[in-house]
Amino acid sequence: MDRNLLVATGIEVTYGKRASLFGSGKPPTPVLHGVDIHIGRGQTIGIVGESGSGKTTLGRALLRLVDVSSGNITFDGKDITHIPENEIRPLRRRMQMIFQDPMASLNPRHTIRRILTGPLLLHGIAGDTAEALNRVKTVLDRVSLPAACLDRYPHELSGGQRQRIGIARAVLMQPDFVLADEIVSGLDVSTQAQALKLLKELSTELGLAMAFISHDLSVIRAICDHVYVLRLGRVVEEGPCERVFASPSAAYTRALLDAIPLPEYDPGWLERKTEV
Amino acid sequence: MTDALLNVTGLSAVSDREGGLPVLRDVNLSLRKGEVRGLVGESGAGKSTIAKAILGILPRTVRVTGGWINFKGRDLLGMKPPELRNIMGSEISLIPQDPQTALNPGRRIGVQLADGLRLKRGLSAKAAEARALQLLADVQIRDPDRAMASFPHQLSGGMRQRVLIAAAFAVEPELVVADEPTTALDVTVQKEILRLIRHMQEVQGTGVLFVTHDLGIVAQICDSVTLLYGGKVIEDGPVRSVLENPQHAYTRALIAAGPRYDRPDAGLEPVPEEVFRALRQEIGIR
Numbered sequence: 001m002d003r004n005l006l007v008a009t010g011i012e013v014t015y016g017k018r019a020s021l022f023g024s025g026k027p028p029t030p031v032l033h034g035v036d037i038h039i040g041r042g043q044t045i046g047i048v049g050e051s052g053s054g055k056t057t058l059g060r061a062l063l064r065l066v067d068v069s070s071g072n073i074t075f076d077g078k079d080i081t082h083i084p085e086n087e088i089r090p091l092r093r094r095m096q097m098i099f100q101d102p103m104a105s106l107n108p109r110h111t112i113r114r115i116l117t118g119p120l121l122l123h124g125i126a127g128d129t130a131e132a133l134n135r136v137k138t139v140l141d142r143v144s145l146p147a148a149c150l151d152r153y154p155h156e157l158s159g160g161q162r163q164r165i166g167i168a169r170a171v172l173m174q175p176d177f178v179l180a181d182e183i184v185s186g187l188d189v190s191t192q193a194q195a196l197k198l199l200k201e202l203s204t205e206l207g208l209a210m211a212f213i214s215h216d217l218s219v220i221r222a223i224c225d226h227v228y229v230l231r232l233g234r235v236v237e238e239g240p241c242e243r244v245f246a247s248p249s250a251a252y253t254r255a256l257l258d259a260i261p262l263p264e265y266d267p268g269w270l271e272r273k274t275e276v
Numbered sequence: 277m278t279d280a281l282l283n284v285t286g287l288s289a290v291s292d293r294e295g296g297l298p299v300l301r302d303v304n305l306s307l308r309k310g311e312v313r314g315l316v317g318e319s320g321a322g323k324s325t326i327a328k329a330i331l332g333i334l335p336r337t338v339r340v341t342g343g344w345i346n347f348k349g350r351d352l353l354g355m356k357p358p359e360l361r362n363i364m365g366s367e368i369s370l371i372p373q374d375p376q377t378a379l380n381p382g383r384r385i386g387v388q389l390a391d392g393l394r395l396k397r398g399l400s401a402k403a404a405e406a407r408a409l410q411l412l413a414d415v416q417i418r419d420p421d422r423a424m425a426s427f428p429h430q431l432s433g434g435m436r437q438r439v440l441i442a443a444a445f446a447v448e449p450e451l452v453v454a455d456e457p458t459t460a461l462d463v464t465v466q467k468e469i470l471r472l473i474r475h476m477q478e479v480q481g482t483g484v485l486f487v488t489h490d491l492g493i494v495a496q497i498c499d500s501v502t503l504l505y506g507g508k509v510i511e512d513g514p515v516r517s518v519l520e521n522p523q524h525a526y527t528r529a530l531i532a533a534g535p536r537y538d539r540p541d542a543g544l545e546p547v548p549e550e551v552f553r554a555l556r557q558e559i560g561i562r
Contacts (some may be wrong), residue, residue, distance in 0.1 A: 050462035188318035188489065190547035193533040197544040215462065218535040222543035245537055259463040261470070261492035262538065263531055265516040269496045270471050 005209045006039040006062060006177055010071035013057050031057050032233045034071065037211075039177070044203055044210040046224035046241070048217055048256070053230040055213050059179050062211060063095050064088055076176065093123045096170035100182040102162035106154040113150040116140075116169055123173065139168045143198060160191035164198065171202055178203075181213045196222050217256055221245055229253050251275070280346075281451055281483040282307040282330070287343035289325060289334070289507075299325050299338060301508040301559065309450070312477060312484040314494035314515070317504035318530075323487045325507070327453050329353075330485070331370060332360045347451065366396040369444040371454040371473070375436035379428040385412075385439055386424030389446060396447050411442040415472055434465035438472065445476045452477070455487045470497050491531060495519055503527055508559045525551050 013032040031054045039045050049055040060066045062073065064080060073081045075091060099105035106115055116139075117132040119125075126132035137147055143164040154162055163183060170178050180199065184192040200223045203210050214220055220227055220241070227244050229237040229252065237250035248254045255274040262269075282305075289300040300322050307313050315323045328334045330345055332352065345352040347368065352360065372378040380388055389408035393399045399407060405424075412420035415438040428436055437457060444452050454473060458466040474497055477484050486498055494501050494515060501518050503511040503526075511518055511527045522528045529551045535543020556562075 050464065189491075189530060189533045190318060193535070193543055194546040196535070197546060200544060216535070218537045218543060221537045221540055222535040241540070245540075255464060257537055259467040260537060261467070261490065261496040262536060263491035263495045263519055263534060265495065265519060270467075270474055 003040055004038045004074075005041045005043075005076055006037075006211075007074045008035065008037045008062055008071065011035040011037070011058065011061055011068050011073070012070035013054070013061050013066055014069045015057075030069075030233065032061065035228075035230070035233070035235055037062070037228060037235075039209050039211060041176070041209055042203070042207045043226060044200075044208075044212060044224045046220035046227040047211060047213045047230060048215065048220050048227060049230035050215060050256075052232065054233040055215075055230050056181055058230065059097075059181050059211060059213050063097060063179055093125075093173050094176045096173050096175040096178045098163075098166045098170050098178060098180040098183050100185065102159070102166045103154060106162065106165060108154055110153070111150065112152055112154070112157075112165060115154075115165065116150075116172060119169065120172060125172075125174065135172060136168075139172050142202075143168045144194075158191075160187055160194060163187065163191075163195050167195070167198060167202070171206060171208075174206075175208065177209045177211070179211045179213070182215065184219060185215070192219075199223060216260075217245075218260060229256070279309045280306055281309045281311075281348060282485070283344070283346040284326065284330070285344045285346065287326070287329065287345065288341045289329065289338050290341055291338050293337040299507045300329075300340075300343075301506070303343070303504075303507070303509055305502045305509065305512065307451070307483045307485060309483055310477070310481045311500060312474070312486055312498045314498035314501040315485055315487045315504070316489065316491060316494050316501055318489060320506070321504040322507035323489075323504055324455065326504075327455055327485065327487050330451075331368065331453055332364060365392065366447050367449055368451045368453065369447060369449040371437075371440055371444045371452060371457045373456040374460060375433055375440055376428075376460070378440055379436060381428050383427070384424065385426050385428065385431070389424075389439070389443055392443060393446055407446070408442075411446050412439070414445075415439070415442040415476070417442075433461055434469065437461065437465075437469050441469070441472055441476060445480060445482070448480055448482075450483060452482050452484045453487070454484055456489070458488075458493070466493075473497065491519070491534060503530075505555055506559045506561050510555070526555050 011032050012030060012034055014028045014030045016029050035058055047055045047058060057066060061068050068081065072079060116136045120132040120135060126135055140147060140149060145161060145164055184195050187195060212224055224241055227241050228235050229250060231252050237244060237248060237253045248257060258274040284303055284305045287300050287303040290296045291299045303326060315326060317323045325338060340353060386405060386408055389411060390404035393404040393407055409420050409424055412423050417423045417435060417438055458469050461469060488494060498515050501515050502509055505526060511522060511524045529547040532545050533547050
């Protein structure tokens with residue numbers, strides 16, 4: 001068995017290709033220029049970059065949520081680059097996503113009960129409603145949410161609680177791979193730590209492979225084994241976190257690290273400049 | 277205290293929308309001339325409410341129930357609107373959070389900057405324009421002539437924030453309230469903006485109240501810090517002593533809860549529930 005769960009090679013994604021109704025439309029803009037990524041089973045990788053680096057597009061390409069214009073994606077040994085939608089669908093259960101804004105990704109008109117049991121029944125993971133509910137209760141407990149949440153609507157929960165619903169929804173599908181895109185950027189520090197800790201524990205308990213997209217290198221350091229630094233659609237550095245954070249080889253990585261303000265007294269920090 | 281610029285004393289406020297829930301509880305804080313003070317806390321801590329109270333832009337639903345905001349010997353809370361209008365945008369100015377919405381999308385940058393100078397400084401149209409150009413150069417915009425003629429959407433987020441910093445310092449105010457001015461920016465741009473604010477502040481000797489949720493930013497740009505929770509001041513002091521020798525368990529837990537790129541195991545310890553429980557009890561939140 002291949003040690004890698006998800007392998008992407010030479011990924012290129014171009015937006016704005018299609019001609020518009022009037023005239024030729026915008027010229028195509030490439031956002032990823034040949035990115036290679038491999039994610040081992042149970043491994044957590046981080047994808048970090050500033051705005052416009054292509055990190056979100058890369059995540060979406062890995063899940064086949066956007067089409068690649070060039071390159072290859074293999075999931076569990078199967079080439080999924082161009083397979084039709086009806087062949088992807090069975091794989092969707094195994095590749096879950098946790099979104100940045102849980103308010104936007106949870107149906108506001110559905111109770112948490114419906115949001116969490118629905119997919120279990122749809123994918124046939126649970127045979128009936130009672131079984132689905134049992135599984136949901138177990139997972140809710142695991143993410144430290146009371147069963148009373150079941151009858152609530154998303155807007156009745158706090159941001160941190162909603163994000164834990166998002167995590168619960170993903171792990172309920174018993175996935176092999178989870179993509180988490182900026183999932184803690186809107187949270188307060190204390191809530192953020194809670195979500196990160198939970199995610200880290202779950203990935204170990206369930207043997208999940210995870211791609212964690214963030215603009216924040218400190219967050220990546222807390223939960224990832226391996227990191228890819230993206231800049232303008234290219235990987236400028238990749239490696240195990242231990243090595244990259246201790247001695248980054250790309251000037252850009254160095255600059256990103258030097259720009260992060262740490263909560264400690266450092267009188268020279270503000271004036272220190274790192275050229276890229 | 278001769279060089280006190282701002283003294284907030286016993287400021288209390290309630291939110292009428294939430295059935296009279298206290299949003300500020302007996303807040304005291306002071307700012308000296310030329311001092312940069314961080315106003316820090318998690319969401320709901322009351323940091324923005326304090327900033328808004330100082331600027332006189334509290335929403336109708338928030339009612340001040342006690343206290344004073346003393347700015348250079350005058351109580352801002354007791355002032356009539358015309359008096360406040362004279363102070364705001366001239367002695368006190370704001371660097372807003374979102375450079376996207378703070379500028380008029382339909383007017384050129386130069387015109388927007390010059391307007392303020394004509395209105396608040398009484399400059400002639402020509403003089404205002406020249407000053408605006410100089411200001412854009414001061415905030416290190418590379419091609420100030422071009423920026424003057426640009427509409428906001430033609431500038432990057434970092435550039436727009438520079439324009440707003442120029443606008444805030446244009447009137448040479450004595451107090452600048454910076455309301456999370458870097459949350460929408462990339463880290464490398466954030467650092468430039470922080471450096472710029474500190475630079476402008478030092479040149480003009482301005483007192484700055486820097487609202488943020490990021491203790492890292494506080495550590496790197498502020499002289500002193502006021503930490504809030506639930507509308508109450510939890511900790512207050514010079515930045516170095518608060519960070520290196522925090523007095524309150526909540527402060528310690530909050531510092532420990534933040535992830536750090538230089539420490540692999542940081543950022544995974546949430547503030548313990550006991551700390552919150554004790555804190556709520558101490559403050560009187562049920």
